[in-house]
Amino acid sequence: MDIISRVMDLKTSLKQTRLKGKTIALVPTMGYLHDGHLALMRQAKMDHDLVVVSIFVNPLQFGPQEDYQVYPRDLNRDAELAAAAGVDILFTPLVGEMYPRGHQNMLTFVDVHALGERLCGVSRPDHFRGVATVVAKLFHIVEPDGAYFGQKDAQQVIVIERMVEDLNINVKVVAVPTVREADGLALSSRNIYLSSAERQAAQLLYKSLDLAKEKLGAGERDAAVIVSEMRRILAVEPLIKIDYISVSDPADLAEQKIIKKTALVALAAQIGRTRLIDNMIWRESAGVNSGADQFAG
Amino acid sequence: MDIISRVMDLKTSLKQTRLKGKTIALVPTMGYLHDGHLALMRQAKMDHDLVVVSIFVNPLQFGPQEDYQVYPRDLNRDAELAAAAGVDILFTPLVGEMYPRGHQNMLTFVDVHALGERLCGVSRPDHFRGVATVVAKLFHIVEPDGAYFGQKDAQQVIVIERMVEDLNINVKVVAVPTVREADGLALSSRNIYLSSAERQAAQLLYKSLDLAKEKLGAGERDAAVIVSEMRRILAVEPLIKIDYISVSDPADLAEQKIIKKTALVALAAQIGRTRLIDNMIWRESAGVNSGADQFAG
Numbered sequence: 001m002d003i004i005s006r007v008m009d010l011k012t013s014l015k016q017t018r019l020k021g022k023t024i025a026l027v028p029t030m031g032y033l034h035d036g037h038l039a040l041m042r043q044a045k046m047d048h049d050l051v052v053v054s055i056f057v058n059p060l061q062f063g064p065q066e067d068y069q070v071y072p073r074d075l076n077r078d079a080e081l082a083a084a085a086g087v088d089i090l091f092t093p094l095v096g097e098m099y100p101r102g103h104q105n106m107l108t109f110v111d112v113h114a115l116g117e118r119l120c121g122v123s124r125p126d127h128f129r130g131v132a133t134v135v136a137k138l139f140h141i142v143e144p145d146g147a148y149f150g151q152k153d154a155q156q157v158i159v160i161e162r163m164v165e166d167l168n169i170n171v172k173v174v175a176v177p178t179v180r181e182a183d184g185l186a187l188s189s190r191n192i193y194l195s196s197a198e199r200q201a202a203q204l205l206y207k208s209l210d211l212a213k214e215k216l217g218a219g220e221r222d223a224a225v226i227v228s229e230m231r232r233i234l235a236v237e238p239l240i241k242i243d244y245i246s247v248s249d250p251a252d253l254a255e256q257k258i259i260k261k262t263a264l265v266a267l268a269a270q271i272g273r274t275r276l277i278d279n280m281i282w283r284e285s286a287g288v289n290s291g292a293d294q295f296a297g
Numbered sequence: 298m299d300i301i302s303r304v305m306d307l308k309t310s311l312k313q314t315r316l317k318g319k320t321i322a323l324v325p326t327m328g329y330l331h332d333g334h335l336a337l338m339r340q341a342k343m344d345h346d347l348v349v350v351s352i353f354v355n356p357l358q359f360g361p362q363e364d365y366q367v368y369p370r371d372l373n374r375d376a377e378l379a380a381a382a383g384v385d386i387l388f389t390p391l392v393g394e395m396y397p398r399g400h401q402n403m404l405t406f407v408d409v410h411a412l413g414e415r416l417c418g419v420s421r422p423d424h425f426r427g428v429a430t431v432v433a434k435l436f437h438i439v440e441p442d443g444a445y446f447g448q449k450d451a452q453q454v455i456v457i458e459r460m461v462e463d464l465n466i467n468v469k470v471v472a473v474p475t476v477r478e479a480d481g482l483a484l485s486s487r488n489i490y491l492s493s494a495e496r497q498a499a500q501l502l503y504k505s506l507d508l509a510k511e512k513l514g515a516g517e518r519d520a521a522v523i524v525s526e527m528r529r530i531l532a533v534e535p536l537i538k539i540d541y542i543s544v545s546d547p548a549d550l551a552e553q554k555i556i557k558k559t560a561l562v563a564l565a566a567q568i569g570r571t572r573l574i575d576n577m578i579w580r581e582s583a584g585v586n587s588g589a590d591q592f593a594g
Contacts, residue, residue, distance in 0.1 A: 007465065107412055108429070108463035112405045132405070133464070140465040166405035167430070168304065168437040 001083040003090045007098075007141055010091050014052070014142060022049035026144035026171075028135060031055035032072040032189035033081045036179040040148040041085040043176050052142050053082050054091040059103045061130030072192050091142075098137065110136045110167070112159045118253045119155050119246050119266055120277065128159050135160055139171055147171050152178040152186045154266055154279040158253060178278075180206065186278045193274040201239040202271050208233045208245075209280045212265045216282050221259045223247035234269065243268035243275065250281055260284075298380040300387045304395075304438055307388050311349070311439060319346035323441035323468075325432060328352035329369040329486035330378045333476040337445040338382040340473050349439050350379050351388040356400045358427030369489050388439075395434065407433045407464070409456045415550040416452050416543050416563055417574065425456050432457055436468055444468050449475040449483045451563055451576040455550060475575075477503065483575045490571040498536040499568050505530045505542075506577045509562045513579050518556045520544035531566065540565035540572065547578055557581075 004010045017024060025044035029037050037053075044051045055078055062068035075092060082090050099106060109129050115121075116128030139147065149157050157175045164173055179187045184206030185199075194202060208230040215226050227245045234240050248255050250264040259282075266279035301307045314321060322341035326334050334350075341348045352375055359365035372389060379387050396403060406426050412418075413425030436444065446454050454472045461470055476484045481503030482496075491499060505527040512523050524542045531537050545552050547561040556579075563576035 106463055108407065108409045108460045110405065110407055110464070114404055137463075137465045140467060143467070163405045166403055166434075167407070168434045170437060170440070 001079070001087055001090060003079060003092060005092045005094065005097065007093065010052075010089070010141060013089065014050075017050050018143075023145045024048060024142065025051045026138060026142045026147045027051065027053045027087075028138050028147065028149070029053060029055055030057045030071065030189065031078050032074055032192070033078045034179075034187045034189060034191075036150050036152065036187040038081060038085045039179050040150060040176050041082065041087055043174065044146065044148045045086040047146055047174070050088045051086065052089045052091055052144065053087045054093075054138055054142075056091075056093055056098060056134070056138075058098070058130060058134040059095060060099075060106065060134055061127050063124055063126065066124075067190075067193075072189055098134070106133070109133050110163060112163050112166075115155070115159050115162055115253055118248070118255075119244060120268055121155075123243055123268070128155070131156055132159055132163050136163065136167075136169070139169055144171055146174055148174050148176055150178060151175045151281075152188070152278065154250070154264055154281070155253065158250065184210065186276075188276060190274055190276060193272070195272060198239055198272045198274065201237045202276060204234055204237050204240060205267060205269060205276060205278045208267065209265060209278060213280060213282060216259070216263070223256050223259055223263075226259075226265070230265075230267070239271055241270040243270060298376070298384055298387060300376060300389060302389045302391065302394065304390065307349070307386070307438060310386065311347075314347050315440075320442045321345060321439065322348045323435060323439045323444045324348065324350045324384075325435050325444065325446075326350060326352055327354045327368065327486065328375050329371055329489070330375045331476075331484045331486060331488075333447050333449065333484040335378060335382045336476050337447060337473050338379065338384055340471065341443065341445045342383045344443055344471070345441075347385045348383065349386045349388055349441065350384045351390075351435055351439075353388075353390055353395060353431070353435075355395070355427060355431045356392060357396075357403065357431055358424050360421055360423065363421075364487075364490075369486055395431070403430070406430050407460060409459050409463070412452070412456050412459055412550055415545070415552075416541060417565055418452075420540055420565070425452070428453055429456055429460050433460065433464075433466070436466055441468055443471055445471050445473055447475060448472045448578075449485070449575065451547070451561055451578070452550065455547065481507065483573075485573060487571055487573060490569075492569060495536055495569045495571065498534045499573060501531055501534050501537060502564060502566060502573060502575045505564065506562060506575060510577060510579060513556070513560070520553050520556055520560075523556075523562070527562075527564070536568055538567040540567060 025048035027040045027044050041051060057071050059068055079090055110132040111129045112132050121128055161173050164171055183203040185202050211233055212226050212230055230245050234242055245267045248264050250262055256263055261284045263282045264279060268277045322345035324337045324341050354368050356365055376387055407429040408426045409429055418425055458470050461468055480500040482499050508530055509523050509527055517523060527542050531539055542564045545561050547559055553560055558581045560579045561576060565574045
């Protein structure tokens, strides 16, 4: 596995790859890799000849009060995990390589309006603009055939898919199912922040999604009923502060009152000082796909 | 010359071009071609193996009160002119091809903040967002090595250059000097709107820029003095209503009070119901480049 930190070096290397007729996959991450990321890499390797994993904690997608400075980083460990997963190139740019004028001096942003303002966008107003912008940059640098994202970050997947469609970007976006701990907790680099009591409490997030699935399976279609049942489960645990629970149309994230054929049940909660998200997509008859933290800064 | 109206057909054709190792230039236009556009095409043909000219009157860059519906269109004449200029492919998508969900349902926009809000951005608030977004789409569809824009639309050039830099887009942006009538009037598809009295009046726009050049050549560095001399020339003609006269830094369009080494002197004026723009870039010692209407919807 090559570790490359310069944009120009990466482009030179990938030009050779392309000349040989090989296909390229990109897995954008913020590092501190876990099994969710590794699932993305393995899927990317199955589908393509060469896999590039980017590790970049993108300042543009963090709010001023958020955890940009303390976001966990361990490049040596990440490099070992990526190499073992079959990754060909680890792209590890410094901030000055991605934002040569400084990220504060970026003037150009890609914004997926409406989609970026709902759900997590309410408490993180510039987050998805930062995500869409850095992902557009990475797409232009790598020019991948396929790009892999974790379903845990459902809203991110929907924003990126719509950006690719609206801007005619030549890449296939692939969403990979969420990888979970034995008790259901979705893997996230931020789980490292949790104390043992908080970690214990955090399993209720999945339990509440599981209850929503059960209710939907039993025929319940009133979103308010489902949300209130989920709140009831989470209310048991004083360590959990709900940011939102949302039942929306996975196509455009519009809230649904009466659930039709498909629904994204998504939630965000503060557990201590850690903000976690999780979700499941429910489809009539087809059942449930529950969605790997990777890029959700 | 091939005329292609489908995105998929254009991509298929260009894939073959690229496999042969040929380079590709893109000249984005809104059609109703004039000598300014043709200068772009000839320059593109000198620099590259294959030239694609797009003709697309982009609804996204027109304000609600602007001339989108009546913007002049003549595809047959345009096709003859482009073929004679050596163009290889004329790309003529319908609106539904560029915006399959309808342009009103676009959620993703590329916005070059600050740069898009100055000069013409004041009276045309969403214009440069519409331009940057459609140019990003065309760049993704064509994947050109070089893209050619007229210096007449100075602000557009600066917005596109900055977008390409900020988003790591793989294209060389080339600005081509403005082509003018014998009396100095910059060529523009909108000149067709002018009555003969208005056409007569319109020559003063260039005269005022010429005076600014003279003053700068004589050592004047106070922007307010230059602007007031320009206003004095234009005030003679009651048919002219000035929108703005601006002396700015061509790097970031920030207004300059005391002119340093380089300045963009730019103006917009309403002549009857027609809005025209023009500009010149002045550089100390190096003299003046005066800047082809092409894409300035």
